[in-house]
Amino acid sequence: MRKIVVNKVRCKKCNDIIESKHNYDLVHCKCGMIAIDGGTEYQKVLWGINATEKVANVEEYIDFSYTIYED
Numbered sequence: 001m002r003k004i005v006v007n008k009v010r011c012k013k014c015n016d017i018i019e020s021k022h023n024y025d026l027v028h029c030k031c032g033m034i035a036i037d038g039g040t041e042y043q044k045v046l047w048g049i050n051a052t053e054k055v056a057n058v059e060e061y062i063d064f065s066y067t068i069y070e071d
Contacts, residue, residue: 001070003040003067003068003070004040004065006019006064006065007020007021007043008020008064009034009040009064009065010062011033011060013030013033013039014029014031015033016029016030018055020036020037020038022040023038023041024038024040033067034060041052045063047060
């Protein structure tokens, strides 16, 4: 079982740090290239124009999320 405590990333293009705090909380960075969704329920990072089309490549952002894994 896993528990997402913090769901946060930094866009490498504009250096904006964004955080999704609750389920269905889609947040975009200021340049619009990265978005994060899911809050503490799930983590989904998107990228591209308005960050709605593709799952983000790990080279596009820095993950500051914190997850606890339990037995």
